[in-house]
Amino acid sequence: MRASGDPYLQHCVETAALLAELGAGPPVIAAGLLHDTVDDAGLDYGSISEQFGAGVADLVKGVSNLSHLSKLARRNDTASRTDEADRLRTVFLAMEDARAVLIKLADRLHNMRTLDSLPKIKQQCFAKETLEIFAPLANQLGILNWKEQLENLCFKHLYPEQYEELSSNLHEFYNRDMIAAAIRRLEQALQVRGLSYRSISGRHKSIYSIYSKMTRKKLDMDEIYDVHGVRVILENKADCFTTLEVVHHLWPRIPGKFKDYVSSPKSNGYDHAKYCYAMYQSLHTVVLSEETLPLEIQIRTADMHLQAEFGIAAHWRYKEGCETLHTDHPSPPGLGSSPRATCTFPSDSDGCPFSYSKQCDHTGPILVILLENEKMSVQELPQNSKILDLLKRASSYDMQLSLRLNSHAVHNLHQELKMGDVLELIPSTPCKSGGYMRELNQMSDHRLAVSQS
């Protein structure tokens, strides 16, 4: 039974259903159904592998590893330390098949939907971790719909009064029909003008995004002009300016809200990886709809859009500085040429071009997890660092320890660490004499001598 009183199986089925809705294949859906069997039903890798295949068993094990680290992160309040939370997200993506991360996200989304039945303190703890770690992870993987749902649920639990107030205002304010009507009107006007466009899409801003913008910019709700938005993607720059004319002809403009980031691109700061400035290009205007509500209209070419969504001016970077994968927002027709423009759901780990290891040139530092006395830290080390280098950062110097790297006993302290490795320090008997580091060094020198002889 779950705390809500629902049969436990319901959580497993809902998790699998979320993955199916996303377009996941049978192994991922099966692993979604079985995701808690290692931790909560005492099944081991072998029996899952025997019944469902090694692929499914690997995924279930991967989710279990992520759950274990997530639990430690909650206990250590990692979410409160922004840098460490950032690093943990990178490690999550690096240590497991990206599909295991998706299953963990589906699991978390369902848990967040049913959080009401847990004690208040646990609700807050889960919501905090979800907001700092899992919602940005969903964003990094491009599952924007899950990201918004997670953020909205966190907002509800972390700031219930503000949530209630804003959601009752928005209940009156959100107008989905208006967006659809505006798109239709604009499509017709563009056709009359003989302008061909790649796509016109619309969205209303999520409640958490509105709240964040209000707090970030110290604004009232009626000062947020992009609650309702439409985006037009066209062939070339000239068409963008013609479309702007059409828009301003259709609706009265709200003064002071026009921004020409096409003639004067917006700099998003220096991109150290690419040695250049990240530039964002788009025309933005806010008009007054027939319903007398502000409507933000963004106009850009397909190239500008690719740059905004996937290039160095990318929306994820603009928001939080991470990687992205758009699975639930298919790219507009004709935008398929970029390697980042579309992503079908990967059928295996190698098939996923968005896993950290595939994208990274491995010249930068590595991030690894150090577990000692149930304490978890995410450590950044230079390339080619060894287990010994990591041990120098451990606080439990005076104990005899057994070491496990990614759940396997460590035999060579000079073994090189790689991105996403998890090193566990397991205290056995208290150390009687001598410093811990000296013993470790002796032990490793001895092992090295033996292995070389």
Ligand SMILES: Nc1nc2c(ncn2[C@@H]2O[C@H](COP(=O)(O)OP(=O)(O)OP(=O)(O)O)[C@@H](O)[C@H]2O)c(=O)[nH]1
């Ligand atoms: N990808 C990307 N999108 C951006 C960037 N800057 C702005 N945007 C998008 O453009 C929208 C409007 O940005 P601006 O016109 O600069 O206005 P604003 O910051 O929202 O401020 P207001 O005028 O108060 O609405 C944002 O909500 C984003 O959707 C950027 O650098 N990269």
Ligand SMILES: Nc1ncnc2c1ncn2[C@@H]1O[C@H](COP(=O)(O)OP(=O)(O)OP(=O)(O)O)[C@@H](O)[C@H]1O
């Ligand atoms: N006018 C618009 N039309 C269509 N899609 C939009 C429009 N404005 C933003 N979007 C898209 O909607 C999603 C959510 O945007 P949201 O408004 O929450 O954040 P944002 O664009 O970063 O804004 P801000 O920084 O102003 O809060 C993003 O994928 C964004 O690209």
